[in-house]
Amino acid sequence: MFAMAGMASTAVAQTVPEQDIGAIAASLDLPANLTIFGKADPAVRKATAVVNDWVITGTDVEQRVNQIIGLNKLNLKPAERDELRVTVLRQLIDETLQIQEAKANDITVDKKEIDQTYARVAKNFAKDPDQFRVWLRQVGSSERSLRRQIEGELAWGRLLRRRIDINISDAEIKEIIRNLEASKGTEEYHVFEIYQSATPDRALEVATGMQRMIAQMREGTPFDYLARTYSESSTKSQGGDLGWVRPAMLPDELAEVVKTMEPGQVAGPIELPTGFSMIYLAEERKVLMPDPKDAKVSLRQLSIRFPKGTSEEQATALATEFAKQTSTIHGCGDVPKIAASLNAEIADRDNLAIRDMPPAIQNMLLPLQVGQVTRPFGAIEESVSVLVLCGRDEPASANLPSPDQIRNQLEDVRTNVRAQRMLRDLRRDALVEYR
Structure with a gap:
């Protein structure tokens, strides 16, 4: 949570099919006519817990919630804050x-390491x-809360490095490089992912939570x-960047x-x-082919500014005439005459x-040839502009990733799978008391 960056997205929701829910019920050996015995325990969602004798207080939860909200500059609805509070409790566990x-494996993180990481986080936020x-x-958080989070991430990373030995052979890397060369010109994708594990009894809960995330993204999260x-x-x-x-x-699904x-x-x-995943597609390109977005361009920008007090009707009329005149441009040499x-x-x-x-400007420039002009763009209350493409230097061909880059990516993927299994086992063996 230390290097936040915004990302706009369009949500395309997919629901959990009823037959999948039926399969989940079958895997749990649930009767068709389900009866719940006893009363619901309202304490199970309270924001305090004891984890193998370590106490997580309501203050711990609130401080971490406030840290997340503050670092991300969020304005959450009460229901969204309640949901975040429950998630934070699980994360603290x-x-x-x-x-x-x-610590059971004699791994500790000394104060100096935590100090250094804390200073880097602070620097990220100027x-x-x-x-x-x-x-x-x-913002209602504390240095102690952030330091605890830093300790957890450093300690877990060190444990993973000790416990997990991923052996990737040179032959495997060579095979990947051969496949890349054979795949030249095919599509590859820049993907971001949110993954959550789900046992059969939690599948519907996790899927529903992801649908709520999509609703939050529609509102700008x-x-x-x-x-x-x-x-x-x-x-x-x-930020989920794959x-x-x-x-x-990728997994077939x-x-x-x-x-x-x-x-x-x-x-x-x-x-x-x-479990379940949610994915965001940022970009796509062709394997080992130059990316048109890496082209360097020379442009002439032609603009008219609207006088203060210009009405929307007047601005629209000016923009319409501007669009008509600039549509006659046939090269950068025409610009001074049209500007006059x-x-x-x-x-x-x-x-x-x-x-x-x-992105909107990228989409207009990518198909243009030298000498052509974009459609007008701007703001009604300020100005209207066009761009004329005067020159374009095409990008060089893309290079194969190095063996080290391939090895690192494979290690990350396989380490992640093993880490999820380790955490699952820790959860199963833990004594957690909610208060």
């Missing part, structure tokens, strides 16, 4: 189990450690905030969905053997990467 298991300490108190807060994958600290992947690198998506879409919940007739401003923009521009 897992965090406690991870720290306890690390604060020194003392300023960050004050800010945490102002960033995907990476949800990934950092709710995902159980090792990629949660990167990097560039080909369908063959995810690969089939990704191939049907458009950039900017979200899909889920997608049922997997061990419109009393417009000219600005030259050189050596710009298309991918560094806003």
